[in-house]
Amino acid sequence: MDDGTPGFGIYVHWPFCAAKCPYCDFNSHVRHGGVDQQVFAGAFSREMATMRDWTGPRQVTSVFVGGGTPSLMQPETVGAILSVADDLWGLQDGIEITMEANPSSADADRFAGYRAAGINRLSLGIQALNDADLKWLGRLHDTKEARAAIEMARATFPRLSFDLIYARPGQTPAAWQAELGEAIALAADHLSLYQLTIEDGTPFKALHAAGRIAMPDEDRAAELYALTQEITAARGLPAYEISNHAAPGAQSRHNLTYWRYGDYVGTGPGAHGRFAVDGGSKRVTMAGRNPERWLSAVTEHGHGVVEEETLDTAAQADEMLLMGLRLAEGIDLARYETLAGRGFNTGRLETLQREKLVEPLSNSRIRATPAGRLVLNAVVAELAA
Incomplete structure (x- = not known):
């Protein structure tokens, strides 16, 4: 549910x-x-x-x-x-x-x-x-x-x-x-x-x-x-x-x-995970892609993760923007502002709205329009700047 x-x-x-x-x-x-x-x-x-x-x-x-x-x-x-x-x-x-x-x-x-x-x-x-x-x-x-x-x-x-x-x-x-x-x-x-x-x-x-x-x-x-x-x-x-x-x-x-930028673990060869750790950061895990080498690593170390990254809240805000604007429900502005430590640039946002590439949903959310989804990377780049 x-x-x-x-x-x-x-x-x-x-x-x-x-x-x-x-x-x-x-x-x-x-x-x-x-x-x-x-x-x-x-x-x-x-x-x-x-x-x-x-x-x-x-x-x-x-x-x-x-x-x-x-x-x-x-x-x-x-x-x-x-x-x-x-x-x-x-x-x-x-x-x-x-x-x-x-x-x-x-x-x-x-x-x-x-x-x-x-x-x-x-x-x-x-x-x-x-x-x-x-x-x-x-x-x-x-x-x-x-x-x-x-x-x-x-x-x-x-x-x-x-x-x-x-x-x-x-x-x-x-x-x-x-x-x-x-x-x-x-x-x-x-x-x-x-x-x-x-x-x-x-x-x-x-x-x-x-x-x-x-x-x-x-x-x-x-x-x-x-x-x-x-x-x-x-x-x-x-x-x-x-x-x-x-x-x-x-x-x-x-x-x-x-797409809502929740947490998940990924298990198996090549699987990625993203989940919260202490202090508001997110831990990113990436497992080795070759199945047999992954199997050996799990046997030896208990996991097959070969690469990790820690995302601060600003990096999380960028990822949330990229993922969330794919959704018809858009993104929660308050959550974005909490992660980013700032709101969107008003001028850039107004320009995107005039060009009918983004639109507000009530006072708490924004989303990409159908036209905006066709050029989503450009929209995200403008909002994240």
């Missing part, structure tokens, strides 16, 4: 995939020889115990099992990790516990096992609803498998979300409108809709540099974004964040913790 507070989340990163998608820059790894899930589950348990020592007692508002492809885990592995989290922090009944899954690893018995382990919200990586684009994106499923996975998930879990990628090469507004309409008809109460981006270090980056991927220009991308907002709002799934759409009350509690 979302009570409007930033909250405290636990993120669990399962780093393994059956294949690496050419657009993906997430920390994911293919291990054709298999993975000893029991050994990794033990390492997650040990690292979480260390992090519980770091955070002290906290009231957990959500757990998110991401990846990688968490649906490659056995239900027993998921259950073991959640049981340890419950032992360490105490997971109250009814909190949101999300797990990511791919249609290519969807199975009715496996889904039932995840539900029995405590998963109550599934996030499916659909990405497209036509076979040609699924193949181009490197996905291992086709549209028939995607629809079957959605149907299976709806029958098993109280809550469901799935992802689509748009602004694909050659995609017309008419084609996206039809595909989005089909997605909304299939959806339960939440959709994540991301514009395709070319990320460093991916096969798509090399292909794009070689002129073999023609991305939509800025005007077409903006047209597709505006169309997305219009269609989802009209169909009862308005945007509550730049790329996320939900029916009232169905927003992702875990992701709201990120």
Whole structure:
């Protein structure tokens, strides 16, 4: 249940995939020889115990099992990790516990096992609803498998979300409108809709540099974004964040913790955490990305964190601004001013309002307008200056 507070989340990163998608820059790894899930589950348990020592007692508002492809885990592995989290922090009944899954690893018995382990919200990586684009994106499923996975998930879990990628090469507004309409008809109460981006270090980056991927220009991308907002709002799934759409009350509690600049721990290879420490600072933790090296570090040190940072309140204010302006609810001005030690520059704020890039919400909050979200980095830079 979302009570409007930033909250405290636990993120669990399962780093393994059956294949690496050419657009993906997430920390994911293919291990054709298999993975000893029991050994990794033990390492997650040990690292979480260390992090519980770091955070002290906290009231957990959500757990998110991401990846990688968490649906490659056995239900027993998921259950073991959640049981340890419950032992360490105490997971109250009814909190949101999300797990990511791919249609290519969807199975009715496996889904039932995840539900029995405590998963109550599934996030499916659909990405497209036509076979040609699924193949181009490197996905291992086709549209028939995607629809079957959605149907299976709806029958098993109280809550469901799935992802689509748009602004694909050659995609017309008419084609996206039809595909989005089909997605909304299939959806339960939440959709994540991301514009395709070319990320460093991916096969798509090399292909794009070689002129073999023609991305939509800025005007077409903006047209597709505006169309997305219009269609989802009209169909009862308005945007509550730049790329996320939900029916009232169905927003992702875990992701709201990120965007509201709450605290969270991240466990697993490549996972990040941000949580309060004494004196108003925040501790940032970053784990090593290689799964086997992470495993060795946890065995030796009790955690796989390889990099840390301490954020003072001014740095926290900047991060809060960047995250919070992604939300339709905007940011709390008093909280920002407390962290920053100052209010916004009045002249800059008035200019952004005249340009219709930000707007007030009552007297206590501001948010980026739809036009402002298209140039959010520039808006944030102006307000933070």
